[in-house]
Amino acid sequence: MAEHIHGKINFSSLVYDYVLFAIPLCGAEENRIIIIGAGVAGIAAAATLHEMGHSNILILEGSSRVGGRVKEVELGEYTVETGAQWIHGLGNNPVLDLIRQYNVSYRITDYEDFLIYDENGTVITEKSQSVYEKFETVQTNLEKIRASMLSYQTPDTTLRQVLKKSGWIPKSPLEDAVEYYDFDFEFTFSPDSISAKYGADKPNYKVSNSTPGVDAMVNDLRGYSYPFRKLLSKTLHSSSDSAILLNKVVTHVHQNGNHVTVRTSDDKSYVGQYVISTVSIGVMQSRSIQFEPSLPNWKMNRFDQFQMGVFTHMYFQFPFTFWDDKEYLIYASSRRGYYTIWVNIEKLFPNSRILQATLVGEEAKRIDRMSDEDIKNEVLSVLRNIFFKKNIVIPEPDSYVIPRWLSDPLFKGSFSNWTPGFTEDMKMTLCNPFGRLFFAGEACSKNSFGFVQGAYKSGKLTAKNLLDCMNDSCKTC
Known part of the structure; x- marks a missing residue:
């Protein structure tokens, strides 16, 4: 047979x-x-x-x-990635070797190309400069503390505890957004759930002989x-x-x-x-x-x-482009992680009119149980807040894609940490x-x-x- x-x-x-x-x-x-x-x-x-x-x-x-978990779908005449999206590390990376072998196109990511909005639609990017300077100092201290914990075999704890020891205690939506952009966005978990010793370390870049954070996004129609x-x-x-x-x-x-x-x-x-x-x-x-x-x-x-984390990036194709020409739009909501990260897919596919909303962790788990219609309406409501001062009538999307990795019985999440x-x-x-x-x-x-x-x-x-x-x-x- x-x-x-x-x-x-x-x-x-x-x-x-x-x-x-x-x-x-x-x-x-x-x-x-x-x-x-x-x-x-x-x-x-x-x-x-x-x-x-x-x-x-x-x-x-x-x-x-x-x-x-590497999965693409068509949205209009474009191909968007609902699973893995980035090539992390452009040094000695076997995946990058395959990408190049088969002539798959990609674009280097510029994480510094962003605007930050508050809940009233005010651009507060300049205000974030001092916050980022403080955060960079904390990151340096974090590396020293982590190295000491490993050298002296200090018992592990959460990343949150080590951040507090380094003087980082977020007290505003802006500080929450900065932290979220650096940690949650990469690891799918907040510092409260990440190992201080290993969870926020980036050995992947070290073994790839690549500078941490030097990534690329695939923008190939295949x-x-x-x-x-x-x-x-x-x-x-x-x-x-x-x-x-x-x-x-x-x-x-x-x-x-x-x-x-x-x-x-x-x-x-x-x-x-x-x-x-x-x-x-x-x-x-x-x-x-x-x-x-x-x-x-x-x-x-x-x-x-x-741990198995949840990383959900949704794509919305609109009748026209109404957002700023930056690679990332960051929403500093009073509710931590509430539609904090937006990716401008126009940078990958010019004139595509596609905006990506990314949710991770608990917020990603929350929407996994919602209907597509309810999620779409929630997205439109947030966009109205972000662009409130521009007096733009946010249109209904022509089409959109909302993946659900958590409820898919073949995956039950996105990736581990x-x-x-x-x-x-x-x-x-x-x-x-x-x-x-x-x-x-x-x-x-x-x-x-x-x-x-x-x-x-x-x-x-x-x-x-x-x-x-x-x-x-x-x-x-």
Whole structure:
């Protein structure tokens, strides 16, 4: 018996020619490696396995597309990213290498190009200068305190506590907005929920030999996922034994002797010698996959303790452009995090008339439960406050896109970050293999957790470790 899939796959609203292969379900289990998830980590793992000479690979993807949390959609005649949007670090970054290899266009981000508004529509950017000077001093002190905590093995605490020790105690909407722009906007959590030792550090830039904050935004009509789709297509076309099945939501992983059986929600079973799971921390925390034998309590505790954040960027295409020609618009609301960050997509796509609103953390969780219509009305209300003094009648958007990563059962959030009190030893064992079950994904990356390159590097490393294990016949496999 075999399953056959041919034809076109609709990646979001973008359609690409893509050929999938027949899957023999009997007689192919020997040496088969099953990969759960066709996101960046899963694709990197498949490509690495193939490069190292292992061609018997089956990828089970729960959605109707590949790319995972790198996802683009069409808005009018433009392509916008509802998942990963930035290339973080322009130094020794393997994702940047792929981007360049496939000629994907991008634009360097200028985080200094912004205006700040108060709730009355007054531009208060000049007033922020002294606040930023104070904040930069605090950042310098923060690095010193963090280095001392690491050197002397001081117990971890929240970033908020260390900021207070450095003299930073926000007392105004402007100070809240400055803090939010620097921390929440990057880590999806407020300083109250970030590890002082590790959560706000930026080892990703250090290992990439890149200046912190030097990023770029993809502005390619083919989407950020294009190089990963091409990499997967190349891998599958190079092997008659490798394949991918879409719309296969994994519900059970059963290890039995020298093989593993993976069951999907359509009551189909797939047998392999090993499994690489690339599902997110959020999915692991949701207990939507049953493991037999059960994962040890200590391991599930690791998954539960590492944080999964929510980062929601929404796009609104208006009949005309009414906002300022700055890359970022910052709204200093008396309610911390309430539509604080706005991104001018005109900088990526001139004349697109698209404005992006970004919510993270608790505000992103809040709107995840709201209807699109209610969110749109809330957005328009905020825009009327921001541009109140310009006497502009804010128009209804022609179209808009509102993703929901938290409620999506295949993701249950956007990306991970380090919880206060989560130790280095705990992080090192977070994604250790269990029997014939291996793990990969951005949360598994030592230095690039939360980033696309973290998922990519983790997928490659896990594939290499698995093959080393197979070749050495190590008992831990």
